[in-house]
Amino acid sequence: MQGLGNDFVVFDGVRQQIEVDAALVQRLADRRFGIGCDQILLVEPPRSPDTDFYYRIFNADGSEVEQCGNGARCFARFVRDQGLSDRTVIPVGTAAGAIRLYLEADGQVRVDMGAPVFTPSRLPFAADAETPDATYPLDIAGKIYQIGAVSMGNPHAVLLVDDVSTAPVATLGPLLEQHPRFSRRVNVGFMQIVTPAAIRLRVYERGAGETLACGTGACAAVVSGRQRGLLAERVQVTLPGGTLRIDWAGQGQSVWMTGPAVRVFDGEIEH
Structure with missing residues (x-):
């Protein structure tokens, strides 16, 4: 499956038992000797009575992470397409807490990503104290960069750049x-503000490298821009793979992400 080119291998762990380890993830994610993907998504039975499923995410390097926004949209489409759910609102448990997935009539998927977290120790990020706009100076090889630090269930550092086309992402x-x-x-976002309602973004993802899109990265970028007083409540985020809509009313409120999710193909692999 793919969401704006951020691609996933998705497994049904509800109707079959699947054991996932780093070696298996690395083999499956290999684009020459495996299937090829940015992340592996595993759909499991719920771990709490107020959710319908549990959602696990593995990066291409084999590490398990807490959250993935583009993956969440694909998760919603997958459980509907596979007949695992007939609901249009699907509560899902993750390592970062519960989220709710909404399947829209136009085929888009809207996700309640929960409220962003700014407390440095919860990202985790080493800082003497939390700053009002959640920005901090960071020393890289003797040069100081001002980053916005925020968690969307996973940690993000957001940098402002003049032009994402020439940003030193690699x-x-x-x-x-x-x-x-x-x-x-940490996941690293390079954000160019076009207008208060539109940004361009590239993301270097933790454990995966630069991807065509990052849902939590889009959320984090808008939140960081709002904290700095630079962005509106509703922002169009243009990533290399396409466009997401991010809505955030402010402190203590959930971030809402809306975008596509597409099944590319079904298959089997021997392991």
Whole structure:
């Protein structure tokens, strides 16, 4: 499946038992010797009575992560297409907490991503204290970069750039991803503000490298831009793979993400 080119191998772990380890994930994600994907998604039975499913996400390097926005939309489409659910509102448990997935009449999927978290220790991010606009100076090889730090169930560092086309994603992305102040690594967003209602974004994802789209990265970028007083409540986010709509009313409110989810093909692989 794919959401704006952010692609996934999705497994039904409800009707069959699937054991996933790092070696299996790495083989499946390999684009030459496996199936090829940015992440593996695993649909499991619910772990709490107020959800219908549990949602697990594995990056291409085999690491398991807390949240994935584009994957959440694909998750919703998958459980409907596979006959696992006939609901248009689907509550799902994740390692970052429960989310709700809404299948819209036009085929888009809207996701309640929950309220963003700014407390540094919860990202986790090493900082003496939380700042009012959630921005912090970060030293990379003697050069200071101002980043916005926010969690959407997974950690994000957001940088403002003049033009995403020339942003140093390939070089600065991995340095920020593994910066020692982010003890569990971090997703890195490079954000260009076009208007208060429109941004361009590229994301270097933790454990996957640059992807064509990142749903939680889009949410984090809009939240960070709003915290800095630069963006409106509803923002169109243009990523290399397409466009998402992000809505955030402000502090303590849920972030809403709306976008497509597409099944590319079904198949089997021996392991």
